[in-house]
Amino acid sequence: MDNKHKKYDVEDAKMVLQENDLGSYICPTKDMYPHQWLWDSCFIAIGLRHTDPEKAKHELLRIFKSQWKNGMIPHMIFEDRSQPRSFISHFKIDTGKNFWNSRKISEAPDNFATSGITQPPMLAHACLLVAEKLPKKDASAFLRKIYPKLLQYHEWLYRERDPDSNGQIALFHPWESGLDNAPAWMEELSKIKKPFTIKLIELLQLDNLLGFLRRDTELVSSDQRMKTSEALHLISIAHKLKRQSYTSEKILKNPKFVVESLSFNSILIANNRYLTSIAKKLKKDIPDELKRSMKVAEASIELLWDDSCSQYCDRNYLTGKKLQTQGISALLPLYAGVLTKKQASDLVKMLDSSTKFKSKFPIPSAMKSSSYYNEKRYWQGPSWINTNWLIIQGLDHYGFTEEANTIKHKTIKMVEKAGFYEYFSPKTGEGYGSPSFSWTASLYIDLINS
Numbered sequence: 001m002d003n004k005h006k007k008y009d010v011e012d013a014k015m016v017l018q019e020n021d022l023g024s025y026i027c028p029t030k031d032m033y034p035h036q037w038l039w040d041s042c043f044i045a046i047g048l049r050h051t052d053p054e055k056a057k058h059e060l061l062r063i064f065k066s067q068w069k070n071g072m073i074p075h076m077i078f079e080d081r082s083q084p085r086s087f088i089s090h091f092k093i094d095t096g097k098n099f100w101n102s103r104k105i106s107e108a109p110d111n112f113a114t115s116g117i118t119q120p121p122m123l124a125h126a127c128l129l130v131a132e133k134l135p136k137k138d139a140s141a142f143l144r145k146i147y148p149k150l151l152q153y154h155e156w157l158y159r160e161r162d163p164d165s166n167g168q169i170a171l172f173h174p175w176e177s178g179l180d181n182a183p184a185w186m187e188e189l190s191k192i193k194k195p196f197t198i199k200l201i202e203l204l205q206l207d208n209l210l211g212f213l214r215r216d217t218e219l220v221s222s223d224q225r226m227k228t229s230e231a232l233h234l235i236s237i238a239h240k241l242k243r244q245s246y247t248s249e250k251i252l253k254n255p256k257f258v259v260e261s262l263s264f265n266s267i268l269i270a271n272n273r274y275l276t277s278i279a280k281k282l283k284k285d286i287p288d289e290l291k292r293s294m295k296v297a298e299a300s301i302e303l304l305w306d307d308s309c310s311q312y313c314d315r316n317y318l319t320g321k322k323l324q325t326q327g328i329s330a331l332l333p334l335y336a337g338v339l340t341k342k343q344a345s346d347l348v349k350m351l352d353s354s355t356k357f358k359s360k361f362p363i364p365s366a367m368k369s370s371s372y373y374n375e376k377r378y379w380q381g382p383s384w385i386n387t388n389w390l391i392i393q394g395l396d397h398y399g400f401t402e403e404a405n406t407i408k409h410k411t412i413k414m415v416e417k418a419g420f421y422e423y424f425s426p427k428t429g430e431g432y433g434s435p436s437f438s439w440t441a442s443l444y445i446d447l448i449n450s
């Protein structure tokens with residue numbers, strides 16, 4: 001097929017989802033990410049509901065099956081099948097089930113190997129949207145089934161991750177934000193004492209030389225991925241969490257990375273609202289304590305406002321210091337839906353600022369003025385379809401219909417021209433990362449249908 005002139009469409013998007021369908025779930029992309037990821041599955045279900053709502057429902061139900069006994073929903077669920085490993089693969093960096101070793105943790109589920117951290121809590125929104133497409137009886141059975149589990153998850157977030165009860169959840173690892181190497185995280189990590197080996201790699205500039213340790217750069221050019229030293233640093237933080245049994249109490253006694261994330265908290269605030277809608281549909285009452293936490297959370301987004309840069313920021317939980325966000329998170333309070341119209345319109349101005357997020361192919365994951373900005377490098381510049389989708393929802397919510405439609409149509413066009421890539425150049429629209437990425441395909445289907 002001559003891909004140069006091809007215009008991709010919904011049928012092609014469906015094929016990507018079929019390709020990545022591993023039977024009991026749809027993975028982000030078969031070769032690079034063969035497991036199930038929490039927020040990926042939410043986005044996958046949101047698109048899939050238009051073509052196969054029953055399958056979309058099962059995509060989400062499998063996520064709930066992996067819930068920990070304490071309520072946490074993990075960010076990765078590992079596939080059961082064990083793949084044959086070549087001799088060389090034993091030397092590769094591995095963040096699979098043996099790395100997380102959840103079966104050693106009593107809170108972990110008995111039937112699934114999972115990671116020990118979570119990811120943006122998009123579940124309530126995804127469940128509501130999927131339920132809309134199910135036959136009435138199935139929809140209410142589905143919502144009844146997931147409701148107590150969702151409650152437990154949101155309760156876990158406020159109980160375990162909001163130690164000072166200020167309404168802002170703290171993350172223990174950049175992976176929990178889903179924006180793995182966002183500028184704010186890399187800036188924060190540069191202040192944390194690094195393991196000696198990582199310092200050595202940086203000092204001797206061994207980054208490229210050590211590329212053979214990685215699986216991702218076998219599949220995608222290394223200039224489109226994070227640096228090896230960055231990846232190793234993230235892995236070393238996860239190792240420490242494992243030594244602390246992924247337990248908040250232990251982690252907070254000897255913390256490394258504890259950050260109140262603007263994007264995660266914005267997503268949680270919106271999903272508190274969707275959880276409340278599910279409760280209303282089922283004629284149930286949200287437990288009082290959770291209701292109180294949700295209320296505090298809504299007002300607490302203002303704790304992340306920073307006058308000196310006139311924008312919302314992430315915040316270091318341990319020092320209380322704001323982090324120079326410089327990334328797409330700055331726009332995500334739009335999705336939270338708790339800003340005044342004036343505050344929302346200030347964020348819209350950032351979308352139109354050529355030093356910030358204005359670009360031919362929306363929306364860059366880092367501000368163009370950021371020293372980290374690089375149109376190819378993962379969460380440090382490229383445009384991603386899931387964050388576009390969240391921002392479109394936010395713009396619509398505040399009545400910025402024209403702005404929402406512009407981003408929507410540009411996103412659709414970009415995908416139709418380049419294909420279902422993982423991320424895209426905000427300058428040229430060229431696709432980067434994996435060429436068959438599930439959430440790009442599914443959210444394209446959703447944007448076409450909405």
Ligand code: GLC
Nearest residue numbers: 028033037039040178179180
């Ligand atoms: C990367 C992304 C994360 C995503 C995962 C699976 O880690 O940063 O957001 O969930 O891949 O696609």
